[in-house]
Amino acid sequence: MIKKWDRIALLFISPFVIYFALLVAYPIFMALASSLSDWNILTGEMKWRGLVYYKKVFQDSLFYKSLKNSFVYLIVQVPLSIGIGMFVALLLNQRIRFRTFFRTAYFLPLPTSVIILSILWSWIYQTEGGVLNYLLSLVGLPAVGWLTSERLSMVSIALMKVWTDIGLYSVLFLGALQAVPKELLESGKLDGATSWQLFWHITLPLLNPAIVFSVVMATIWGLQIFAEPFLMTQGGPIDSSQTLALYLYREAFIWSRLGYGCAIGVVTSLIILLATLMQRRLIEQRISY
Amino acid sequence: MKSGLRTLVRPSLILTYVILLLGTVICLFPFYWMASNSFKPNYEVIKLPPNLLPRKWTIENYLYVFESMDVGRTFFNSGFVAAAQVLLNLLLSSLVAYALAKLRFPGKSALFNVVIAQIMIPFYLFIVPLFLLMDKYRLIDTYWALIVPGCVSSFSIFLLRQAFLTVPNDYIEAALVDGANHFYILFKICFPMIKPMAFTVALVTFHWSWNSFLWPFLVVVRDSMTTIPVALARYQDLQGIMSFRWGAMMAALTIAAVPILIFFLFAQKRYVEAFTMSGLKG
Numbered sequence: 032m033i034k035k036w037d038r039i040a041l042l043f044i045s046p047f048v049i050y051f052a053l054l055v056a057y058p059i060f061m062a063l064a065s066s067l068s069d070w071n072i073l074t075g076e077m078k079w080r081g082l083v084y085y086k087k088v089f090q091d092s093l094f095y096k097s098l099k100n101s102f103v104y105l106i107v108q109v110p111l112s113i114g115i116g117m118f119v120a121l122l123l124n125q126r127i128r129f130r131t132f133f134r135t136a137y138f139l140p141l142p143t144s145v146i147i148l149s150i151l152w153s154w155i156y157q158t159e160g161g162v163l164n165y166l167l168s169l170v171g172l173p174a175v176g177w178l179t180s181e182r183l184s185m186v187s188i189a190l191m192k193v194w195t196d197i198g199l200y201s202v203l204f205l206g207a208l209q210a211v212p213k214e215l216l217e218s219g220k221l222d223g224a225t226s227w228q229l230f231w232h233i234t235l236p237l238l239n240p241a242i243v244f245s246v247v248m249a250t251i252w253g254l255q256i257f258a259e260p261f262l263m264t265q266g267g268p269i270d271s272s273q274t275l276a277l278y279l280y281r282e283a284f285i286w287s288r289l290g291y292g293c294a295i296g297v298v299t300s301l302i303i304l305l306a307t308l309m310q311r312r313l314i315e316q317r318i319s320y
Numbered sequence: 321m322k323s324g325l326r327t328l329v330r331p332s333l334i335l336t337y338v339i340l341l342l343g344t345v346i347c348l349f350p351f352y353w354m355a356s357n358s359f360k361p362n363y364e365v366i367k368l369p370p371n372l373l374p375r376k377w378t379i380e381n382y383l384y385v386f387e388s389m390d391v392g393r394t395f396f397n398s399g400f401v402a403a404a405q406v407l408l409n410l411l412l413s414s415l416v417a418y419a420l421a422k423l424r425f426p427g428k429s430a431l432f433n434v435v436i437a438q439i440m441i442p443f444y445l446f447i448v449p450l451f452l453l454m455d456k457y458r459l460i461d462t463y464w465a466l467i468v469p470g471c472v473s474s475f476s477i478f479l480l481r482q483a484f485l486t487v488p489n490d491y492i493e494a495a496l497v498d499g500a501n502h503f504y505i506l507f508k509i510c511f512p513m514i515k516p517m518a519f520t521v522a523l524v525t526f527h528w529s530w531n532s533f534l535w536p537f538l539v540v541v542r543d544s545m546t547t548i549p550v551a552l553a554r555y556q557d558l559q560g561i562m563s564f565r566w567g568a569m570m571a572a573l574t575i576a577a578v579p580i581l582i583f584f585l586f587a588q589k590r591y592v593e594a595f596t597m598s599g600l601k602g
Contacts, residue, residue: 039502040425043415048431050412050472054450055438061449072452119343122336135588136344139351142584142591144531146549147573150556151354154566162353165369197347199595206596255442258533262553276444276534283448284538292448300445307440 066294084294094295096270097278098302100185101254104274107189108196109249113242115193116200121230123201124208134205138198145195149262152191153178156263178264184272188259200245207241208234247310254303275299351577358382358571365567381571388568389555390544391575398547401466401536402529408471409525410518416472417480418506422492432481438474443534451538461541469535470528476521483517484510520594523587530580548576 064070066085069078088094119137123130140148155163156177164174177187211234219229235242257276260266266273266281279299283292357365358381360374385391419425420432450469451460459465487510495505511518533549540550555572559565584591 036425037419037423037502038425040419040423043419043423043502044425044431046412047416047472047477051434051438054469055441055446058446058449058453059441061452062446065449072449072456119340122340125333125336127333127336127340133340133344134592135585137347138588138592139347139581139584141595142527142580143351143577144533144549144552144580146531146533146552147354147577148350150552150569151350151573154569155350155353160366160368160370160566162370162372168369194347194350197343202592203596251442255444258549262556279444279447280534284451289448289452296444296446296448300442303442304440 062293062296065290066297067290069290080290084291085298087291088294088298093270093273093278094275094298097273097275100270100272101274103185104189104256105250105253107186108192108253109246111190111193112196112200112249113245115197116245117204117238117242119197119201120204120208123205134198134202137201140195141198145258146262148191148195149259153263156187156191178272179268181268181271184264184268185260188256188263188272191263192253192256192259196249203241203245204238207238211237243311247307250306250310251303254299254306275302354570354577355574357567358574360567362565362567365565365570381565381567382575384565384568385571385575388558389551389572393544394546394548394551395579397466397545398530401463401547402526404463404467405471405529406522406525408467409473409476410522412472413476413480413521414506414511414518416477418484418502418510420477420481421484422487422489422510423502435474435477439478447535447538454539460539461545463545465539466536466545466547470532473525473528476525479517479521480514483514487513516593519590523590523594527591552576 061070061072064077067082068080070076123133155161158164158174158176158179161177163177168174176183178184215233215237216229219233224232254274255276256274257280260272260274260277261280264272266277275295276299279292279295282288282295356372356374359377359379360371361376361378361380364371364375416431416435420428420435454460454465491509491513492505495509500509531549532547533553536547536550537553540546543551543554546554552572556569559569
C-alpha cells in the first residue's frame with residue numbers, strides 16, 4: 032500500500048509556516064497597508080491615504096540624499112573589498128608558510144561585533160585625538176576630518192568596512208582559487224602564457240560565480256547598513272552619512288511617522304531588489320565567455 | 321641546494337611576505353589600540369599626541385566599567401538569547417529541511433519557493449509592523465521579543481536541506497521498514513550524519529544572534545534586558561553625556577570582544593569554513 036503523501040510532514044512544517052505567517056507575511060501585509068493609510072495598530076482605526084506617503088518619499092530630499100550616500104558607500108566599499116580580498120587571496124595562494132597565521136589575523140575583525148568595531152573606529156577616526164591622524168602626522172601628512180567632513184564621512188565608514196571584510200573575501204576567494212584545476216594552468220603555461228594572461232583568461236572566468244556572488248551580497252548588505260553610521264556619525268555631519276536604514280529608523284521610530292516609515296521600508300526593499308537584479312545581469316554579461 | 325635557496329628567497333616571495341605582514345599589522349593594530357588604551361589612566365588616554373605604548377598601566381577603567389554597568393547581566397542576556405535562538409533554529413529549521421528533502425507532501429515546491437524568497441526579503445520591509453505587533457501584545461522588553469523573531473532562519477533551512485539531501489534514502493527506507501517514525505529518523509539517524517552542516521548552522525546562528533543590534537536596540541527598554549551590543553551603544557551614549565571617558569569605553573569594548581575572540585581562536589577552522597560555506601553555497 033503506497034501512501035500518497037506523508038501526513039506527518041504537516042507537523043514538520045507547521046512551526047515554520049506559523050512563524051512565517053505571523054511574523055513575516057502578516058507584518059509585510061501590515062507594512063503595505065500602513066504605507067497606504069493611517070492605520071493605528073493599537074486601536075484598529077484605518078484611514079485610507081492612497082499613495083500620499085509614497086509621493087512624499089519621492090519628494091523628500093533626505094531620501095535622495097540617503098540614496099546618494101548609499102551609492103557613495105557602495106562605490107567605495109564593494110570594489111575595494113573585493114579587489115583587496117582577491118589580491119590577498121592570490122598572495123596567500125602561493126606556496127608560503129604561516130598561511131594560517133595570516134588568515135587568522137585578517138579574519139579577526141569578522142567575528143568581532145560591528146558595534147565594537149564601529150565605536151572603536153569612531154575613536155580612531157577622531158579628528159583631533161584620533162590615532163589615525165596622529166600616525167599621518169608622523170609622516171608629515173595633514174590631519175583629516177574623517178568623520179567630521181561632509182565629503183568624507185561616508186567614505187570613512189566604507190573604508191572601515193573594507194578593513195573588516197578583507198578577511199572574508201580573501202578566504203572566500205582563496206577557497207575558489209584552490210578549486211581551479213591545476214591542469215588548466217599547467218597547459219596554459221606550456222602554451223607560453225604569462226602569469227597575467229593565465230589569471231585573466233583562465234582563473235578569473237572560473238572565479239566568476241564567486242565574484243558575482245560577492246558583489247551582489249556586498250551590495251545587498253551595503254544598502255542596509257545601520258549600526259555603523261548610527262554609532263559613528265549619527266547620520267551626520269549634515270546628513271552626509273545618512274543611509275536608507277537610518278532614515279527609516281528616524282522617521283518611524285523617532286518621529287513616529289509610521290505610515291511614512293513603512294513606505295520608506297517598501298521603497299528601500301524595492302531598491303535592494305532592483306539593484307540585485309541589475310547587478311547580476313550586468314556582471315554575468317561582462318565576464319561570461 | 322643552491323636553487324633551493326634561490327626559490328626560498330625569491331624576490332617576489334619576499335615582497336609577498338612583506339605585504340602580508342603589513343596587512344596583518346593594519347588588521348591587528350586597532351585591536352591593540354583598543355586593548356592598550358583600556359589599560360591607560362584616563363589622562364593618558366586623552367593626551368595629545370597619544371602614546372603608542374602605555375606609560376602607566378592601570379585597571380581603573382575596568383573597575384569603572386564593572387561599577388557603572390551590569391556586565392554579568394548583559395552577558396547573561398546575550399548568552400541566553402543566543403543559546404535559545406541556536407537551539408530553536410536547529411530544531412525548527414531541521415524539521416522543515418527534512419520535510420523538504422525527504423518527505424512528500426502537497427505544496428512542497430511552493431513551500432521551498434517561500435523559503436528561498438524569505439532569504440531575499442529585507443528586514444526593513446516589515447520591521448515597523450513587527451515592532452508594533454510586539455508592542456500591541458505587550459511583548460516589548462521581554463525575552464520573547466528578543467528570541468522569537470529570527471528563531472527560524474530560511475537560510476538555515478536551505479543549508480540543512482542541502483545536507484539532508486545527501487543522506488542516502490536507503491537508511492530512511494530501512495528505518496521505516498523497522499517501524500520507526502520520521503521524528504526518530506530525523507533526530508537519531510539523519511541529524512548525526514550531517515554534523516558538520518549542523519555545526520555550521522549553529523555557529524552562524526550564534527554569531528548572528530550575539531552581534532545582532534538593530535532589533536534588540538528597538539525592543540529593549542530596561543537596562544537589565546540589554547544584550548551586549550545594545551549595552552555598548554547605550555554606554556557610548558552615556559559617555560557622551562558625561563564627557564567622554566574613552567579609556568572606560570575601550571575597556572567596555574575589550575570586555576565585550578575578548579570572549580568572542582577566544583571562542584573564535586578555538587573554533588577558527590570551523591568559523592572560516594562556516595563563513596565561506598554559507599557564502600559559496602549561495
